[in-house]
Each structure stands twice: as structure tokens, then as C-alpha cells.
Amino acid sequence: MHARPSIVLLSTGVLAASGLAGCGRVDQSEKPNGSRPPATLQLSAAITNRSVNISPSEIGAGPVRIVITNQSSKSVRATLAPAAAGGSRTTRDTIPPGGVAAIQGTVGAGSWRLQVGQGIDSARLKVGRERKSSDGELLLP
Numbered sequence: 001m002h003a004r005p006s007i008v009l010l011s012t013g014v015l016a017a018s019g020l021a022g023c024g025r026v027d028q029s030e031k032p033n034g035s036r037p038p039a040t041l042q043l044s045a046a047i048t049n050r051s052v053n054i055s056p057s058e059i060g061a062g063p064v065r066i067v068i069t070n071q072s073s074k075s076v077r078a079t080l081a082p083a084a085a086g087g088s089r090t091t092r093d094t095i096p097p098g099g100v101a102a103i104q105g106t107v108g109a110g111s112w113r114l115q116v117g118q119g120i121d122s123a124r125l126k127v128g129r130e131r132k133s134s135d136g137e138l139l140l141p
Contacts, residue, residue, distance in 0.1 A: 038062035038131035051121040060131035066103045070095040076116040083111035
């Protein structure tokens with residue numbers, strides 16, 4: 001009669017140990033698609049009648065999403081572009097006064113500008129080396 005609880009405990013222990021064996025880390029060289037990109041950073045930007053302000057103004061390279069509020073008195077069209085000539089640009093449709101919009105893109109190392117033109121000073125975004133992979137982070141899409 002005492003043998004039955006021992007068998008149940010032994011089989012439960014074997015099942016638990018085999019389940020834990022499958023929870024090890026995966027070697028990056030074994031992943032068919034390599035590492036995941038860095039997690040997307042969310043930045044905030046505000047457009048006033050005089051300038052564009054962005055926060056934070058220094059980040060690591062990788063995907064970004066910039067939420068922009070237009071606190072100026074006129075409609076504007078926001079563009080995220082490298083400070084040096086050329087490179088890829090991301091432009092957002094017109095943002096009305098009091099409106100909110102977002103720009104998404106991937107920024108590389110260097111200096112970037114969020115500009116709206118029309119006599120409003122652009123914001124500078126300083127981008128350093130690429131951020132680390134988001135491989136160990138949970139609850140990411």
C-alpha cells in the first residue's frame with residue numbers, strides 16, 4: 001500500500017525534470033533567423049511656434065516610434081531625416097494645430113533631425129551604436 005505513493009512521486013519527479021530540460025537557453029547560432037532586433041523605443045516630440053523638441057534626444061540605433069504633438073498655431077508636416085545630406089527619410093502627413101501623430105522608422109548611428117520647416121527650428125536626435133537585441137525580453141510582439 002505504501003508503494004503506490006512512491007511511484008506517483010517518482011513519476012511526477014521524472015516528468016518535472018524532463019520538462020525543465022527543455023527550458024534551456026538557445027544558442028544564437030542555432031536560430032534560423034538570428035537574433036531579434038532591438039525593442040522599439042518610444043520618443044515624444046512637441047512642435048511649438050518656435051521649435052521642435054524631442055525627448056530623449058540621445059538614443060542607441062534601432063527602431064523608434066516618435067509621438068508628435070503639434071502645439072503650434074499652424075498645420076505642419078513632420079519629417080525625420082539624417083542631418084547629413086541623403087539617407088532615408090520618414091515623413092508624416094500634415095498634423096493640424098492641436099493634433100497628434102506618430103512617425104515610425106529605424107535610425108542608424110549619427111545625427112538625425114525632426115523638422116517641420118515653416119521657420120520652426122528642427123530638433124536634433126543624436127544616435128549612438130545599435131542597442132542590444134530584444135531576445136531576452138518577454139511580451140514583445
